[in-house]
Amino acid sequence: MQQSTGIFQRLMQDLMPYPGRVNQVLRTVLACTLVVIISQTLQIPWLALSLIAVFFVTQTNVVVTRLTGMLFIVAATVAVALSLLLLQVTWNVPLLRILTASAIFLLSVFLMRTSPYGVVFFVVAIVIIYSQSLVDISTDAELVVRSILWVWVSINYAIGITLIVNTLLLPAEPVAHLERAILAQLDVIIRSLELSDPPSRPFTDAGQAGRDMQSLYTLLRYSTMRDEEYRRQESRHLARISTLSELRTLACQLPAVMDTPADRQAAETIRNACRSMHDAILNGTHDAPELPRSTGIENAVLKNMAGVLNDYYYGEQVPHPPLNAKKTGSWFLVPDALSNPRYRVFALKTLFSALVCYLLYTATAWPGTHTIMLTCLIVAQPGLGNVQRKIILRLAGAALGSLIALFYIVFILPHTDSLSGLLMLVVPVLALSAWVASGPESISYAGVQIMFTFSLAVLETFSPSYELTEVRDRIVGIIVGIIIASVVHTVIRPEREGEVLLSRLAELINQVKMGLFRQAGQPYNHLPIMTALAECEALASRVALEPAWNGTEGSHDIVYQRLNGLLLSVISIVMHANRLALLSAQLPEKCRMDGEIVLQACGVRLDEANNWLLGKSDPLFRHGDISLSENLPQEFRQTVTELADAVQHLYRL
Structure with a gap:
């Protein structure tokens, strides 16, 4: 009961307004409304894709919106060109077509994880895998080519409308x-x-x-x-x-x-x-x-x-990071792209789950379940916690969008015969979806999914749709895709992040220790420490979401509680060490020598904690209490004692 209450409270907090949220929702709804009017008037197909492009491109400010829009235009162009080239070469050789599409999909998923331009390769993978379903439901090559070319038109013209709205009408500077x-x-x-x-x-x-x-x-x-x-x-x-x-x-x-x-x-x-x-x-x-x-x-x-x-x-230098710091490694790949096996395994697991879904899709000859393959790619995320969160958001968003679509199809659409009437019905759903999508990462994708599922059922045709089977088929495809993707990512080399969290906590303690021994007169820069602390908290929240159905009952809860306790202890160590670093810089000259001895002892304790988190030291071996001279200030001695107690508390977890 308490857990459900906590989830409800977090959901309500995520749905609360914040500065700029209303503006982003208005920009999204206005662009979507214009897209609906243009697509319905000119009968441009793939309206659902146009709307999802609007949702993804509309960002918190005009700079990010423009950058995202340019990336999506490039991604759509590359994806459509590759799809057409693939069909041109392999149309009459199904096996070669499937093998080539699998190779492109595998490379795209790998680059989606390892390149800063991952969104480009995500779109490429989506279009490549979806174009295979078009081939299987149509034997007319010209019809398939036209469908793929309309995909390019529907995405890019929607991006153009979005950029105009965000730049001229409601710019968020x-x-x-x-x-x-x-x-x-x-x-x-x-x-x-x-x-x-x-x-x-x-x-x-x-x-x-x-x-x-x-x-x-x-x-x-x-x-x-x-x-x-x-x-x-x-x-x-x-x-x-x-x-x-x-x-x-x-x-x-x-x-x-x-x-x-x-x-x-x-x-x-x-x-x-x-x-x-x-x-x-x-x-x-x-x-x-x-x-x-x-x-x-x-x-x-x-x-x-x-x-x-x-x-x-007074114009003195305040410590700060370089605003446009150059990243180490290649401009196109992360430094460990080729050496870290996690990326290759991730791409192979995603491809395997997509191929299993493609096999089911073609074996059952059930065209309405084409969402089964898309689901495998959409829920593929780094870390089991991210996968689980995406699964929950996709399923919840699709269920809510389907329920709204069913209600509209059964009770409202039979009484709607004009575009203005359709807009009056659609705009509230778009506003709800945009409000959820503009929230934090914990709920944002659900808003996109509500809009996408609803628009597929209600807006894909240019006349009122009364086909309830379309809604059913897409939900079935999503559920089956979720089951297959979840099993594959959880059973085959699961990417659990508990060990990653321990190593990040150890790195954090090492950063704090380095701050204790900075050179005299060197300012203490809190930014890297606080940034690393925020990253550790985000990592811990993902570990909490990792599925536990393949382990013993209660084992995941025990592991998570211990990791959360370790995180809180390390936070306590960090804060006490930060205060000690501030106090050490203000020690009187007569206490400098005693202070250096104490700092050396604290550094040894922090090294022990670092090694213990990494599993490199015996948890039973500990140094004795730190000897504190009476010459040292009271606040300094108290902080040292609290730091030592925080380290000892870490060992008791």
Whole structure:
């Protein structure tokens, strides 16, 4: 009962509005409405494909929308050209056609996983596998060629309509999106510095801070691509984002209560400075706030926040990542594309499941179940948790879309005889689908599936459709495809991510240890640590979704609970180590030697934890307590003790 309540609460949270969501839904619905009008008026086939192109191309801002649209145009062109070439060469040789299509499909799935341009190869794989079903239901070569060429037209003209709507009618500018995100982060920092009713600051907030920091840098990159003023003043905007990121991370480590008047005064001054920055961005003016002085502040976190603000306003360098960092390895493939066997196994499993579905499709001679092969590709995701999530979303979206389509076909379409009447019925479904699709990754694909299933049943013909068997056949194809894909990905070399999570946690601890031993005067950069922490939390959420039907009862729950406990312990270690790094930089000169000895001992403990997570050390062997000199500040000694306790708690899991 509690689990179902938690799922319902998460669903309600995912459906809540956020800044920019209404705009994205309006852009999607407007483009879809124009596409429906044009396709129905000019009788352009494959309306469902046109609508799905609109949904995929419409993104959070105009820059991403344009990039995605260009990639989809290239993908559709390459896919259609390959399909026509394949049919031209192998039309009279079915075995050669199937073997060649399988080879292209295998290569496309491999590149979908290993190339930054994976969306291009995803579209190629979809068109290649779907074109085989067209050949099997028609012996007329000209009809098949015309159908494939209409696929190119339906996708590309819909992308053109989408780009026009997003550029001219309702543009979502990344600059406005970035400024809203900055204001939201400043609000979080200001609330964290409240003295009257201090909020609790759990360690788990650090993962959200990492995600927020990533989002800010991504939006800044899009803003410099879109806005000339941002390009000219890139360094100034980058310094502001870096300052905000440091303040946001440090805010996660603030104490619940400020102990001394100096600390309370510093917190108030920092809060006023953040509020001044907030008002300046909101009103488009320059700010000149009263800056806090680092002298006299006892709390290390507040002292660092004061230092970050002073560095920003006095023009000092704030640590930040390069905005357009060059990636290592090939521009076309990830560094381990050829050495990591996971990618090859993933492509082979996806091909095997698609061929099994193709065998069932041709053996049963059931054309309406062509969704069986598409399902195998759509649910193919890296990691069992991702596969399971895609299965749930595809099944739930298809079921809801089918129910809506059945209701329309039985009760409403018999009374609808005009395009305007059809639009009045279709627009609410498009709005619902767009709202769900604009949500977080945990629900977004369900919105696309609702729209696609509904449009296949209701909008594929140019007159009212009363065929209930079409809805039934597509649901059957989806369910059978889900069963086959799930069995293949779970039984054959399952890509479970528990071991990956342990290695990422070990890498995170090693990053924290390196921060303890940075050179004197070198600033402490929180971004890579918080980013890695956010990635570990996302990985843990995927592990929770991994299917457990092929294991002993309750075994997956036990493993997940242990992994989740390890994640929380590592987060605690990270936060205590971060605070220790801040305190060590502020040690008086007379305590430097004792502090170095303590840091060396802490480094040994962190190395032990790293090796234990990787299974390289004996869990029974532990060092004794860390010897702490009375000369060291009380807060420093307390943080060292809490760090050691956090490491010991890790071993007890």
